[in-house]
Structures are given as structure tokens and as C-alpha cells.
Amino acid sequence: MAHYIDPTKTGFQAFKELARDEPIEMLNLLLFREKAEYPEGHEHAGKGWSGRRAYEEYGKTSGPIFRRVGGSIVWRGTFQAMVTGPESREWHDGFVARYPNSAAFFEMIKDPEYQLAVANRTAALVDSRLIRFKPGTAGEGFG
Template structure:
């Protein structure tokens, strides 16, 4: 399997921080779950037999109030069906994807710095085999491709 990505690299996170902070942002999330969640030894959910998907559901449950509290909302969600353009399916199968909207990047920073969010994110880390998180400037919806 190709390299997995769960957390941002320092270089990628700096590029995120260098972008404008005062405009709405969309964050595309692509998720590939572990068969079984991998919690650290001593964590309350370690050894509970949860699937990666179940651990990610716990992340959603425990982080939702913080996400909503900074003005975040999910504007699109979908379940992966097949790769049309990209690597062969055996190489990269995403289980789920969604787009989270934030009023600005400051809201995203406030969320990830929140102590309760930092406790919740352990569920995300335990859940994911691989992921992608990409920032987009929202554009106009509707119409054609161009």
C-alpha cells in the first residue's frame, strides 16, 4: 500500500496557514477506515473491537458541538462507489467523503485548538487507515463545468 496520511505534514500545514484567513473555506475530506480501530494502550476504547467506521462515528459524535460551535457545517457527503479517473481501485478506495464548510480558517484553527476537540480527535486517528484533507475556496455552484 502507498504511504498513508492521517495528520498534516508541517509543510502542508504551513501552506494552509499562509492562505487568507478571512474568507469562507471548504475542506474536502476523503476517508479510508481501518478494519479495526487502533486506539492507544490505556485509552477507554482500546480493545473494544470497534471497526474504523465505528470509531469515526464516535469522532463525529464527540466533535460535532465544537465543529458547529465555530460555525462549521457539512455541505456535501457521499459514500464511495468506484474510481473513474485515478489509481486502480485496489490502490486507493475511499470509503466516505464529505465537504466541511467553515466561515474562515480562524474557525478551523479554533476547532483544532479546543481541548475537547483534541480529546475527540483520538477517535479519528484510531479510525483511519488513510485520509486526505484539502482546502478549497468556495466557488459558485450550479451551471456548467467551467
């Protein structure tokens, strides 16, 4: 089974080709490493952190940048069971991040402090999904 931590070239190109001037919501699915894997020489290498602890560090260090560009978390949850999908796949956590537009997302990922913070995300995860959605209208039905 393939594992994904960073965007693929094709996926990122598709993201860049979508409208940039409307709100976006990003579904994040996370599978943590048992033990974080930092590169040798990184300030957190050798601390024995779990993947979850490394992801908490990513949240702490990237959070101010995320908020500065107008990002917010609109939903967060902890995985319980795969109802529809491959039974062999499970996730630890998931959340939906909202951005005012894709320009805000680009501003965040280009920020030098964010680029340092993302090392914690990479060390933390064994697999992930990042899926862009155009927000729709909430309501009482499925359609």
C-alpha cells in the same frame, strides 16, 4: 503507498499562509481501518470497534465543537468507483465541511475537547485526505 492521517508540516504551513478571513471548504476523503487502533490505556481500547465505529465516535464528540465554530457539512457521499485516478486507491466515505473562515478551523483544532476527540479519528483511519478549497459559484457548467 504512503498513508496520511494527520497534516504534514509542509501542508499545514501552506494552509496557515492562505487568507484567513474568507469561507473555506475542506474535502475529506476517508479510508477506515478494519479494526480501530487505540493506544493502550485509551477508554475505547479493547472494545473491538471497527474503524467506522471509531469515526462515528469522533463525529459525536467533535460535532458540538465543529458546530460551535460555525462549521457545516455541505456534501457527504459513499465511495463507489475510481473513474480518474489510481485504480488501487479507494475511499470509504467523503464529505465537504464548510467553515466561515480558517480562524474557525484553528479554533476548533485548538479546543481541548476537540484534541481529546481527535484520538477517535486517528484510531479510525488507515488513510485520509484533507484538501482546502476556496468556495466558488455553483452553476450548470464545468467552467
